[in-house]
Amino acid sequence: MSNRLRAWLLATPAILLVFIFLGLPVLATFATTFGDPKGPFSTYAAFFNSRFRMTVLWRTMEVALITTIISVAIGFCTAWVVARMPGRIKSLLIIAAVFPLLTGVVVRSFAWLVILGKNGILNNFLLGIGAIAEPLSMLYTQGSVIVAMVYLFVPLMILTLVGVLEGIPQDMTDAAASLGATPAATFRQVVLPMAVPGLIVGAVLVFTGSFTSYATPQLLGGERQMMMGTFLYQRAMVTFDWVGASTIAAVMVVVTLTTVLVMSKAARKLNPMAG
Amino acid sequence: MKTRIHPVLIVLTVLTFLFLLGPLVVIIGSALSDTTYLTFPPQGLTLHWFANIFEISAFTRTMGTSFMLAVGGTTLSMLIGIPAAYALARYRIELPAFLGNVFVLPILIPEIVLGFSLMKSLASGFGLPISLALLVGHALIVLPYTVRVVGASLNSFDFSIEEAAVSLGCPRIKAFFTVVLPNIRAGIIAGFILAFITSLNDVSISIFLTGPGVSTLPIQLLAHMEQFFDPTIASVSVLLMGVTVAVMAVVERTLGLTFLTK
Numbered sequence: 004m005s006n007r008l009r010a011w012l013l014a015t016p017a018i019l020l021v022f023i024f025l026g027l028p029v030l031a032t033f034a035t036t037f038g039d040p041k042g043p044f045s046t047y048a049a050f051f052n053s054r055f056r057m058t059v060l061w062r063t064m065e066v067a068l069i070t071t072i073i074s075v076a077i078g079f080c081t082a083w084v085v086a087r088m089p090g091r092i093k094s095l096l097i098i099a100a101v102f103p104l105l106t107g108v109v110v111r112s113f114a115w116l117v118i119l120g121k122n123g124i125l126n127n128f129l130l131g132i133g134a135i136a137e138p139l140s141m142l143y144t145q146g147s148v149i150v151a152m153v154y155l156f157v158p159l160m161i162l163t164l165v166g167v168l169e170g171i172p173q174d175m176t177d178a179a180a181s182l183g184a185t186p187a188a189t190f191r192q193v194v195l196p197m198a199v200p201g202l203i204v205g206a207v208l209v210f211t212g213s214f215t216s217y218a219t220p221q222l223l224g225g226e227r228q229m230m231m232g233t234f235l236y237q238r239a240m241v242t243f244d245w246v247g248a249s250t251i252a253a254v255m256v257v258v259t260l261t262t263v264l265v266m267s268k269a270a271r272k273l274n275p276m277a278g
Numbered sequence: 279m280k281t282r283i284h285p286v287l288i289v290l291t292v293l294t295f296l297f298l299l300g301p302l303v304v305i306i307g308s309a310l311s312d313t314t315y316l317t318f319p320p321q322g323l324t325l326h327w328f329a330n331i332f333e334i335s336a337f338t339r340t341m342g343t344s345f346m347l348a349v350g351g352t353t354l355s356m357l358i359g360i361p362a363a364y365a366l367a368r369y370r371i372e373l374p375a376f377l378g379n380v381f382v383l384p385i386l387i388p389e390i391v392l393g394f395s396l397m398k399s400l401a402s403g404f405g406l407p408i409s410l411a412l413l414v415g416h417a418l419i420v421l422p423y424t425v426r427v428v429g430a431s432l433n434s435f436d437f438s439i440e441e442a443a444v445s446l447g448c449p450r451i452k453a454f455f456t457v458v459l460p461n462i463r464a465g466i467i468a469g470f471i472l473a474f475i476t477s478l479n480d481v482s483i484s485i486f487l488t489g490p491g492v493s494t495l496p497i498q499l500l501a502h503m504e505q506f507f508d509p510t511i512a513s514v515s516v517l518l519m520g521v522t523v524a525v526m527a528v529v530e531r532t533l534g535l536t537f538l539t540k
Contacts, residue, residue, distance in 0.1 A: 006369055006372050007369070007372040009365075009369070010365045010368070010369035010372040010373050011365075011372075011373070013361040013362060013364060013365035014361070014362045014365040014366070014373065014377060016357075016358040016361065016362070017358045017359055017361070017362035017381060017421065017425065018362075018377075018380060020358055020414075020417065020418060020421065021380055021381065021383055021384065021418070021421070024396060024414050024415070024418050025383055025384060025387065025392060025395075025418060026383075027399065028392070028395035028396050028398065028399035029387060029391065029392065029395045031395065031398065031399055032391070032394065032395040032398060035398075077290075077294055080287055080290050080291070080294075081290065081291050081294045081295075083283075083287065084283055084287050084288060084290075084291040085291070087283055094535070094536070096291075096295065097535055097536060097538075097539065098526065098530075098535060099295050099298060099299060100295075100298065101526060101535055101538055102299075102302070102519075102522060102523075102526065103298050103299070103302060104538075105475050105522045105525055105526060106302065106479075106518065106519055106522045107478070107479030107481075107496055107518055108479060108481060108496075109479070109481060109496045109499050109500060110305065110479075110499075110515040110518055110519065111301070111302075113305070113499070113503065113511060113512075113515060114301030114302065114304055114305050114515075115301060116503070117301075117304055117305065117308060117316050117318070117512070118301060118304060120316075120507075122315070124304060124317075124318045127317075154297070154298070154301065157294065157297070157298065158298060161294075162538050162539050163539075165539045166539035169539070211388070214388075215388035215389065215390055215391070215482075217390050217481060217482050217485065218481045218482075218496075218500065221500070222500070222503065232388075232390045232482070235390055235391070235394060236390070236394075236485065236486075239394050239397075239398075239486070240486070245398060248394060249394075249398075252388075252390075252391040252394055252395065255388050255390070255391055256387060256388060256391055259386070259387075259388055260386070263386065
């Protein structure tokens with residue numbers, strides 16, 4: 004048996020699994036959106052002309068973007084410190100970041116439900132110290148969704164960036180310093196350019212993850228803060244509008260793939276190590 | 279490293295970790311509270327809510343389903359993923375470069391889109407029973423983990439050892455099981471356990487593929503939360519955190535947790 008044949012035979016079951024249960028169904032979803040009797044693009048015209056649907060799309064983009072910016076900022080600063088800690092403390096901090104990451108999204112969103120609820124911990128605390136006279140309604144707002152999403156994605160960002168920042172050789176920053184660069188200049192001209200590809204990879208993970216999330220907007224945003232994921236579910240399983248749901252799905256795929264492609268190209272271009 | 283760290287950054291880091299761990303402490307505390315509603319700090323201590331989990335058949339049933347699904351889906355994905363990872367690492371020249379990306383597709387395509395599309399296709403075409411559909415869906419979403427983690431192990435394996443065994447007359451299959459497999463054991467265990475926890479916590483695929491009769495624990499939790507708001511949910515959450523701790527212990531002992539920062 005030739006090596007080529009053997010290689011293909013070994014890979015075939017996995018290729019088939021992806022092709023039959025991912026490729027075909029997703030293509031079928033795309034096909035559904037073009038099958039409208041009013042013309043192939045009428046479902047998209049309906050989507051982009053509907054004020055409600057565009058509101059959901061923009062809200063999702065906004066939430067995902069804000070989540071990404073906050074997560075990148077917190078993640079970068081924290082990873083910077085973690086990467087510089089001595090071995091034992093560093094391992095402990097990594098464990099502390101991995102633990103929430105591996106805990107399920109339902110559990111982690113539920114925690115915020117308990118904290119931000121009307122009779123929740125934060126309200127009780129604020130009432131207790133007399134900062135407010137009556138409980139605030141914090142749930143089912145854009146803010147509550149963003150807080151819970153940042154909570155979901157900060158660990159991912161920290162873990163991605165610790166690896167990246169550890170990979171920057173100490174010699175480089177030392178060299179910059181010995182040549183007279185201030186710490187700020189060293190950071191801006193040496194560290195940041197080298198961290199940019201990792202930052203972009205992390206940012207893409209956070210953006211696509213929050214753009215397509217379901218459980219968190221469902222629990223903390225509810226009907227009032229409908230996002231693309233919850234909107235897709237509602238159209239598919241509550242109103243049984245499969246064509247509408249397929250259009251939402253297609254828009255989600257296009258946004259996600261465009262983000263991934265454009266940003267990974269940018270990451271490659273900005274990588275100072277790639278000649 | 280001896281670079282000085284700005285005190286503001288230290289404070290920020292402490293706050294970040296309080297932010298990351300605080301909510302989990304809140305869950306643990308409210309699971310122990312001797313009240314019929316969720317509160318923190320707990321008022322009185324009781325394990326009643328943990329006992330209560332086993333009184334609610336919807337929880338015990340879906341726990342069983344979730345566990346079997348995670349084991350079954352991960353095993354299926356391993357059986358399919360290990361040969362693929364092996365082929366990608368061993369026959370790099372013979373296979374087209376894009377093939378590695380094919381196995382990442384289940385992460386690249388939004389999971390909720392995948393769940394919806396699978397449900398739509400299965401409902402209209404394949405006619406698969408729901409439990410089988412769930413199994414396939416879970417095997418699919420964990421495939422990227424199994425292929426990548428096992429692949430990482432295989433990439434640091436020296437295939438000339440296997441070649442030596444084969445050239446000395448050992449059949450290829452036997453060489454794989456006696457030479458390659460023991461050397462990538464850590465990767466297989468870590469891949470299995472990471473895939474397991476991913477499947478166990480999954481919402482986006484399961485939400486479309488569960489129905490009356492068959493449900494998973496996270497979906498049941500979501501449904502329960504919409505009706506009741508008692509400490510039982512918190513105690514189930516604590517049990518799930520226990521699983522996370524076990525998973526972390528296994529990953530730490532096999533590949534080491536720093537593996538996750540690479």
